[in-house]
Amino acid sequence: MSAMELTDAKDVTLPSATTTAVAQAAADAATAVSGRTGALSVRNVEASYSGVAAVRVTNLDMAPRKITAIIGPSGCGKTTLIRTLNRMHEVTPGARVTGRVELDGHDLYGTNVDRVRVRRLIGMVFQRPNPFPTMSIFENVAAGVRLGGIKKTEPLADTVERSLRHAALWDEVKDRLKKRATSLSGGQQQRLCIARALAVDPRVLLMDEPCSALDPIATARIEDLMSRLKDDVTIVIVTHNMQQASRVSDSTAFFLMSDDGAGYLVEAGPTQQIFSAPRERLTEDYVSGRFG
Ligand SMILES: Nc1ncnc2c1ncn2[C@@H]1O[C@H](COP(=O)(O)OP(=O)(O)OP(=O)(O)O)[C@@H](O)[C@H]1O
Numbered sequence: 445m446s447a448m449e450l451t452d453a454k455d456v457t458l459p460s461a462t463t464t465a466v467a468q469a470a471a472d473a474a475t476a477v478s479g480r481t482g483a484l485s486v487r488n489v490e491a492s493y494s495g496v497a498a499v500r501v502t503n504l505d506m507a508p509r510k511i512t513a514i515i516g517p518s519g520c521g522k523t524t525l526i527r528t529l530n531r532m533h534e535v536t537p538g539a540r541v542t543g544r545v546e547l548d549g550h551d552l553y554g555t556n557v558d559r560v561r562v563r564r565l566i567g568m569v570f571q572r573p574n575p576f577p578t579m580s581i582f583e584n585v586a587a588g589v590r591l592g593g594i595k596k597t598e599p600l601a602d603t604v605e606r607s608l609r610h611a612a613l614w615d616e617v618k619d620r621l622k623k624r625a626t627s628l629s630g631g632q633q634q635r636l637c638i639a640r641a642l643a644v645d646p647r648v649l650l651m652d653e654p655c656s657a658l659d660p661i662a663t664a665r666i667e668d669l670m671s672r673l674k675d676d677v678t679i680v681i682v683t684h685n686m687q688q689a690s691r692v693s694d695s696t697a698f699f700l701m702s703d704d705g706a707g708y709l710v711e712a713g714p715t716q717q718i719f720s721a722p723r724e725r726l727t728e729d730y731v732s733g734r735f736g
Pocket residue numbers: 493498516517518519520521522523524525536
């Protein structure tokens with residue numbers, strides 16, 4: 445990834461254009477060789493509300509183009525954690541983050557990093573579908589592009605169609621693009637929100653319990669979609685549904701609340717291992733439904 449993708453070019457004072465360009469070329473070459481893009485790393489992160497820690501993570505890596513599930517009981521900081529990954533946490537008044545979150549090796553909390561660009565690279569889908577209610581289906585997806593401040597490289601209609609196809613919704617809506625987004629079913633609205641997030645070509649998609657308001661059929665469609673999307677984007681999904689975590693994810697991270705009320709990572713690893721042979725007794729109890 446180019447560091448410039450994260451920074452607002454006009455605000456950046458480069459120490460030496462040449463050194464930076466050389467370092468950047470090396471970084472780009474390394475990315476090209478390894479093909480690793482969309483890797484997220486959390487290092488010594490603590491997120492708090494009004495001085496009270498909500499979650500702490502020493503080390504957590506989310507592999508590129510894979511699905512990482514975040515599981516754990518209510519209140520252990522799952523939502524807070526994923527909101528630190530695209531710098532949404534700090535928007536809450538009194539909320540603070542310390543530590544590093546790296547996307548392909550670049551610290552998202554570094555100086556000169558533009559938060560708007562971070563959110564373009566790391567999109568988010570919420571528990572309840574939240575399309576813009578007064579806008580049409582078309583405009584909802586187009587809004588992703590407009591709000592993302594994307595330079596247009598193709599006609600907007602093409603971007604909208606591509607995003608809706610990518611979100612497996614095109615066939616259901618192609619004849620009603622001018623209808624309000626709220627005329628869609630819950631599952632369709634959630635796929636519309638995914639299309640809106642995909643329209644700006646993100647590296648990572650964060651999903652916070654994306655199926656909890658959906659019926660099993662709509663849930664299955666979103667799960668299918670996730671499996672297809674991971675060819676293009678890294679996915680981090682928070683879920684309370686253990687079957688869902690074990691069905692869709694490649695890796696799982698299990699959180700609990702510590703005595704001081706802040707969430708912490710108990711263990712993370714390949715999903716199959718976490719569910720069949722976890723290292724920690726606490727994990728085994730949780731995934732087998734013995735508590736939580
Ligand atoms: N806006 C806020 N202001 C103050 N405290 C908050 C805020 N949002 C969350 N918290 C607190 O942070 C802690 C973690 O909450 P968070 O929503 O991240 O948990 P969660 O694991 O996502 O829970 P759930 O599974 O119920 O969604 C909780 O103690 C919660 O009360």
